[in-house]
Amino acid sequence: MNGQTAWSLYENRLRRVSAYIHDHLDEELDMERLADIACMSSYHWHRIYRAIYGETLAATVKRLRLHRAAGDIVRTGLDISEIAKRSGYPNLQSFNRIFKSVYGMPPARYRKEGSHTVFEPSISGKATAMFDVTLKTIEPIELIGVPHTGSYMQISKAFETLFGTLYARGLASPGMRMIGVYFDDPDIVPAEKLRSVACVSADETIAAEPPFVRQSLSGGEYAVLRHKGPYADMHKAYQWLYAEWLPVSGRQLRDGLMFEEYLNNPRDTAPTGLLTDIYMPLV
Structure with missing residues (x-):
């Protein structure tokens, strides 16, 4: 196998795992399953992934799920418990704790007081935010x-x-x-x-x-x-x-x-x- 072919296989493995994570955020993402998708042992693949992306597979999954959850909180009227379930958390308490640790406040408070609210119109109909x-x-x-x-x-x-x-x-x-x-x-x-x-x-x-x-x-x-x-x-x-x-x-x-x-x-x-x-x- 020449060097170019080896790099091509490596790229494809990275791409497959990344695509699978993004397309299955609603599901339980087993780390062994992701290693299988990469066609490598779990022992080696997790280290390769971290070396390339600068974070663990578990950290990627957590970050992407919370990113999507924040979007759901800001853009939709979905109940927080439904967002927690959709984000793969077993109960609302654990979701509240993790979300607060990353976003600085619990999800229900974030919906009312998060940074997005500075753009909301005031009673006068004008947005309260002023930016340079x-x-x-x-x-x-x-x-x-x-x-x-x-x-x-x-x-x-x-x-x-x-x-x-x-x-x-x-x-x-x-x-x-x-x-x-x-x-x-x-x-x-x-x-x-x-x-x-x-x-x-x-x-x-x-x-x-x-x-x-x-x-x-x-x-x-x-x-x-x-x-x-x-x-x-x-x-x-x-x-x-x-x-x-x-x-x-x-x-x-x-x-x-x-x-x-x-x-x-x-x-x-x-x-x-x-x-x-x-x-x-x-x-």
């Missing part, structure tokens, strides 16, 4: 990425494939910018049809071989809002930009893509400390 929006002129950005179709809350699946492949091919670099490109309005397009690409900055020296595609972002002026907090809150920040900032800014939108740049890593940063720059293209 910076105007930036940027050069065009060249990217490679992995396409994703489906809920934007699930783009992490594409990012897992992106970074797993980059590390398996020896292409990962600390200087790469982590960027999400979003093509559709989630308030108009059904969740299952939303299109996005999980990207990193990369020049032409990195080949856009599958599963990679090449993506470009136009240069020019952008309004940039820095959002601090869980990714589940991001849609509220977009609503604020469009409904509150844009009408009073005196600026007009340019026909270009909005994108997000993720400034720290959700694997080693608490959800409340996540920093994201949202870029809105301006004329």
Whole structure:
């Protein structure tokens, strides 16, 4: 077996495990089963996974389930006990304890007082939040990425494939910018049809071989809002930009893509400390 074939098999194993985790979050995820999917012994596979992704398989499952749970709490009226069950927790008490340890407050309180609530309209009908929006002129950005179709809350699946492949091919670099490109309005397009690409900055020296595609972002002026907090809150920040900032800014939108740049890593940063720059293209 030559080196290229060996790397290809390794990439495919990473991809299979990552896809299985994302597609079966509602189920009991047995670590031995995941090792079987990788076609390796549990003893070796768990160490390989941690070396590539920087966290254990169990930590990945916990993080993704809580991320989805936070989205359900913010975006739906589902009962907290139902969200706990859907997230794989045996009882509400254990879910409350784990959620609080990560998000800083129990889920019921988070629904009422979480960081997303600063974007909610007040009695006067205006949002209470005020954010600094910076105007930036940027050069065009060249990217490679992995396409994703489906809920934007699930783009992490594409990012897992992106970074797993980059590390398996020896292409990962600390200087790469982590960027999400979003093509559709989630308030108009059904969740299952939303299109996005999980990207990193990369020049032409990195080949856009599958599963990679090449993506470009136009240069020019952008309004940039820095959002601090869980990714589940991001849609509220977009609503604020469009409904509150844009009408009073005196600026007009340019026909270009909005994108997000993720400034720290959700694997080693608490959800409340996540920093994201949202870029809105301006004329």
